[in-house]
Amino acid sequence: MTTLTLARALNEGLRKALEDDPKVMIMGEDVGKLGGVFRITDGLQKDFGESRVVDTPLAESGIVGTAIGLALRGYRPVCEIQFDGFVFPATNQIVNQLAKMRYRSGGKLPLPVVIRIPCGGGIGAVEHHSESPEVIFAHTAGLRVVACSGPADAFTMIQQAIRSDDPVIFFEPKRRYWDKAEVDTSVTAASARPMDAAVTLVEGSDVTLLAYGPMVKTCVEAAMAVREDGRNIEVIDLRSLSPLDMPAISASVRRTGRCVVAHEAPVFAGLGAEIAARVTEECFYSLEAPVLRVGGFSTPYPPSRLEEHYLPDLDRVLDAVDATFAF
Amino acid sequence: MKASATKRTACRARLAGRGDPAPALRIKEWHVSVEADGAAAAAPDVMPTAGPSPALASAPAAAAGLPPGAGAPEELIQLLTPEGERVEHPDYPLEISAQEVRDLYRDLVLVRRLDTEAISLQRQGELGIWASLLGQEAAQIGSGRALGPQDMAFPTYREHGVAWCRGVDPVRLLELFRGVSHGGWDPREHKFHLYTIVIGSQALHATGYAMGIQRDGATGGEGPEGGEAVIAYFGDGATSQGDVNEAFIWASVFNAPIVFFCQNNQWAISEPLERQSRIPLYQRARGFGFPGVRVDGNDVLACLAVTRAALRAAREGQGPTFVEAFTYRMGAHTTTDDPTRYRLAAELEAWKLRDPIERVKAYLVRSGAADAGFFGEIDTEADRLGARFREACRSMPDPAPLSAFDNVYAGPQATVDAERDAYAAYLESFEDGTPALAPAESPPGALPRGPGGFGRDGDVR
Numbered sequence: 001m002t003t004l005t006l007a008r009a010l011n012e013g014l015r016k017a018l019e020d021d022p023k024v025m026i027m028g029e030d031v032g033k034l035g036g037v038f039r040i041t042d043g044l045q046k047d048f049g050e051s052r053v054v055d056t057p058l059a060e061s062g063i064v065g066t067a068i069g070l071a072l073r074g075y076r077p078v079c080e081i082q083f084d085g086f087v088f089p090a091t092n093q094i095v096n097q098l099a100k101m102r103y104r105s106g107g108k109l110p111l112p113v114v115i116r117i118p119c120g121g122g123i124g125a126v127e128h129h130s131e132s133p134e135v136i137f138a139h140t141a142g143l144r145v146v147a148c149s150g151p152a153d154a155f156t157m158i159q160q161a162i163r164s165d166d167p168v169i170f171f172e173p174k175r176r177y178w179d180k181a182e183v184d185t186s187v188t189a190a191s192a193r194p195m196d197a198a199v200t201l202v203e204g205s206d207v208t209l210l211a212y213g214p215m216v217k218t219c220v221e222a223a224m225a226v227r228e229d230g231r232n233i234e235v236i237d238l239r240s241l242s243p244l245d246m247p248a249i250s251a252s253v254r255r256t257g258r259c260v261v262a263h264e265a266p267v268f269a270g271l272g273a274e275i276a277a278r279v280t281e282e283c284f285y286s287l288e289a290p291v292l293r294v295g296g297f298s299t300p301y302p303p304s305r306l307e308e309h310y311l312p313d314l315d316r317v318l319d320a321v322d323a324t325f326a327f
Numbered sequence: 328m329k330a331s332a333t334k335r336t337a338c339r340a341r342l343a344g345r346g347d348p349a350p351a352l353r354i355k356e357w358h359v360s361v362e363a364d365g366a367a368a369a370a371p372d373v374m375p376t377a378g379p380s381p382a383l384a385s386a387p388a389a390a391a392g393l394p395p396g397a398g399a400p401e402e403l404i405q406l407l408t409p410e411g412e413r414v415e416h417p418d419y420p421l422e423i424s425a426q427e428v429r430d431l432y433r434d435l436v437l438v439r440r441l442d443t444e445a446i447s448l449q450r451q452g453e454l455g456i457w458a459s460l461l462g463q464e465a466a467q468i469g470s471g472r473a474l475g476p477q478d479m480a481f482p483t484y485r486e487h488g489v490a491w492c493r494g495v496d497p498v499r500l501l502e503l504f505r506g507v508s509h510g511g512w513d514p515r516e517h518k519f520h521l522y523t524i525v526i527g528s529q530a531l532h533a534t535g536y537a538m539g540i541q542r543d544g545a546t547g548g549e550g551p552e553g554g555e556a557v558i559a560y561f562g563d564g565a566t567s568q569g570d571v572n573e574a575f576i577w578a579s580v581f582n583a584p585i586v587f588f589c590q591n592n593q594w595a596i597s598e599p600l601e602r603q604s605r606i607p608l609y610q611r612a613r614g615f616g617f618p619g620v621r622v623d624g625n626d627v628l629a630c631l632a633v634t635r636a637a638l639r640a641a642r643e644g645q646g647p648t649f650v651e652a653f654t655y656r657m658g659a660h661t662t663t664d665d666p667t668r669y670r671l672a673a674e675l676e677a678w679k680l681r682d683p684i685e686r687v688k689a690y691l692v693r694s695g696a697a698d699a700g701f702f703g704e705i706d707t708e709a710d711r712l713g714a715r716f717r718e719a720c721r722s723m724p725d726p727a728p729l730s731a732f733d734n735v736y737a738g739p740q741a742t743v744d745a746e747r748d749a750y751a752a753y754l755e756s757f758e759d760g761t762p763a764l765a766p767a768e769s770p771p772g773a774l775p776r777g778p779g780g781f782g783r784d785g786d787v788r
Contacts, residue, residue, distance in 0.1 A: 065532060069533060166736050
C-alpha cells in the first residue's frame with residue numbers, strides 16, 4: 001500500500017500500461033515534457049520516448065483521428081483531451097468514426113482507443129473548463145464510458161480501459177486530482193474489480209444514492225453527515241456510465257425503496273434520467289417514492305464565482321434525499 | 328502552348344522536392360502540353376512516345392467549361408494527351424509495356440461498366456443510392472495501380488476503381504449502397520479501408536496509420552519496395568474540411584509516409600471549386616510544408632507515374648506529397664442529385680473530349696499495341712462482368728434482423744445484449760416468427776424510401 005493522489009495513481013497506471021504492452025501510446029497536447037496541464041503524464045515521455053508519448057499538434061479531431069489510424073495499425077493509443085470542453089472538436093471522430101468502426105466492419109476492425117477527459121467543475125476555471133459531457137458519449141453505441149472517483153480505482157481502471165478492445169471514454173474528476181488515498185499498486189488490471197461493475201461505498205437501508213466521478217466524494221460525505229441522525233444512506237459509485245450496472249443498482253433500490261441520482265451535469269436528459277427510467281421499470285413495486293435527481297442547472301456552466309451554486313453540494317444532495325421521504 | 332524552360336525548371340524544383348517554386352505561370356489553356364524530350368523508347372515491349380508534341384492550340388477551347396475559380400491548370404503533368412499522343416515529362420519518365428497499357432485499358436473499361444451497371448441497379452430500385460465515378464476512372468486506376476501490395480489505401484465512398492485495383496470483389500461494394508452492410512470487405516485483407524461517408528474524416532485515419540508504419544520501422548527498409556506507404560483519397564470539397572487540414576499538419580510535422588490524393592472533380596455536389604479555394608489546390612501543400620503536384624486526372628499514365636513517385640518518396644522517408652488529380656465528375660454527385668440545376672451542359676461537352684478511356688484506346692490503336700480483336704474481348708468481358716454484377720446484386724440477401732445487434736462491442740455488453748434478447752422474444756411472439764414489416768419480408772427492390780433513395784431533398788455528400 002502506498003498513498004497516492006488520484007493524479008499520481010493515474011500516472012502510475014499509465015506507466016504500468018506502457019510497461020506491459022509496447023503497443024500502448026499516449027498522445028495529446030502538452031503530454032510530453034510538460035507532463036500534461038494536470039501532470040498526469042509527468043515523466044512518461046522521458047522514460048518511454050517521444051515515439052510512444054507524443055506531443056501532438058493542437059487539434060482535438062486530429063488527436064482522435066490519428067489515434068484511430070494508429071489503432072488500425074495495431075497500436076493502443078491513449079488520447080488526452082486537455083479539458084472537457086475541448087472534446088467537442090473531436091466529436092465527429094469519436095461519435096462517427098471511433099464508436100462505429102467495429103460495427104461497420106462486421107467486427108473486423110477493433111479500435112482499442114482510450115480518450116481521457118478531465119471533467120467537471122469546482123476549480124475556479126474559465127468557461128469550457130468545467131463541463132460534464134458524459135451523457136453524449138453514453139448515448140453513443142460502441143463506446144464504453146467510465147468515470148473514476150478515487151486513486152485506487154484510477155490506478156486499475158485506466159489499465160483496464162487500455163486493455164479493453166472497445167473504445168473507452170475515461171472521465172477523470174479534475175477537482176479530485178489532488179485527493180489522496182491508499183493504493184495497492186500490486187493489484188493488477190486482471191484481478192481488480194471490472195471497470196463496468198458498480199461498487200457500494202457506504203451500506204445503508206433507507207435510500208440508494210447513486211453517483212460517479214467527482215460527486216462520489218460529496219455523496220459519501222453526505223451519507224456520513226446524516227448517519228448519526230439515524231438516516232442510513234447507501235452510496236453506490238457507478239464507475240461505469242455505459243453500460244450501467246443495473247443489477248447492482250436495482251438490488252440496492254429494491255432493498256431501500258428510494259433512489260437519488262447525483263451528477264454535476266445538467267439534470268435535463270442527463271444520466272439520471274436514464275437511471276430513473278430503468279429503476280422505475282425494474283423496481284416499480286419496491287419504490288416508496290419517485291427516483292429523484294440532483295445535478296447542475298439546465299444552463300451553460302456559470303462563471304466560476306457561481307459554481308458553488310451550480311454544483312450539487314452536500315446540502316443539495318441531502319435536500320434531494322429528504323425529498324424522497326416526503327412522498 | 329508549349330512548356331517553357333522556365334516552367335520545366337519550376338516543375339523540377341517542386342518535385343525534387345522541396346525547393347522554392349518558380350513564380351506561377353498563367354497558362355490560359357486547359358491543355359498544357361509538355362514537350363517530349365526524347366523519341367520512342369528502346370525496349371521492344373516498351374510503348375513508344377511521340378516526338379515533340381504539337382501545341383494543342385486546337386484542343387477544345389481550353390478554358391471553355393472550366394469553372395472560373397479553377398484557374399488555369401498550371402503545371403499540369405500529362406503523359407498522354409486527350410488525343411492519345413504519348414508525351415514525356417522530365418520528372419516522370421515512365422517505361423511501360425504494351426501489355427501494361429492494355430491492362431490499364433481493361434481496368435478502365437471494366438470499372439466504367441460496373442459504374443454504369445450500378446446506376447441502372449439504383450434506377451431499378453436495387454440500390455438505395457450510388458456514387459458514380461464516371462470521368463474519374465483514370466485518376467483511380469492510375470493511382471490504384473501505383474500502389475504496392477504492402478501499401479494501405481483510405482478511400483472516400485467513390486473509389487470503386489481503387490477498390491478494383493485492390494482486389495475487392497465489386498459485388499462487395501454494393502452492400503453499402505444496397506443497405507445490407509456498412510462495408511462488406513475485409514480492409515486488412517485488401518489493404519483498402521472501408522468507405523468513409525463523412526467528408527475528410529479518413530484523411531486523419533490514413534495519417535495515423537502512416538504514423539504506425541513509422542513506428543513499425545516500415546519505411547525505407549527492407550523489401551522490394553523499400554517500405555510501406557499510405558494513400559488517402561478525398562475530393563476538392565474535402566479540402567475545406569478541418570480534418571483534412573489537420574491531417575496535412577500531422578503528416579507534415581511527423582513526416583508521415585503518406586500520399587494525399589485529391590481528385591479535384593470540380594464540383595462538391597452543387598458547389599464549384601471556387602467556393603472551396605482561391606488558389607489551385609495543389610499549391611496549398613506548400614503552406615503545409617510538403618510538395619504538391621497537379622496531374623491530368625484523366626490521364627491514366629500520368630496518374631500512375633506521379634502517384635508512384637509520391638509513394639516512393641513516402642516509402643523512402645521523405646514524407647507526404649499532395650497530388651491534385653485534375654478531373655471532372657461527368658455524372659451526378661450521386662443518383663439523388665440533379666446536376667442540370669447548377670452546371671452548364673457546355674462544360675460537360677468540353678470534358679467529354681478529354682475522356683480518360685478514349686485517349687488510351689487511341690494510343691493503343693495508333694501504336695499498334697491493340698487491335699479490334701482485343702477491344703472486342705474487353706467488351707465481352709465487360710458484358711460478362713456486368714451480368715454477374717447485376718445478378719449478384721439482385722440475389723443479395725437481406726441480413727437477419729438480429730444481426731443488427733452484432734459487433735457493437737468486442738464482447739458482452741449489458742445494454743445491447745438485453746435489447747437483443749428482448750427483440751428476439753418480440754420476433755418470436757409472431758406466429759411465423761417475423762412481423763410483417765421486418766426486413767426479411769421485404770421483396771427485393773422494395774426499399775422503403777423515396778425514389779431518390781433518401782427522400783425528396785435528402786442527399787449524402
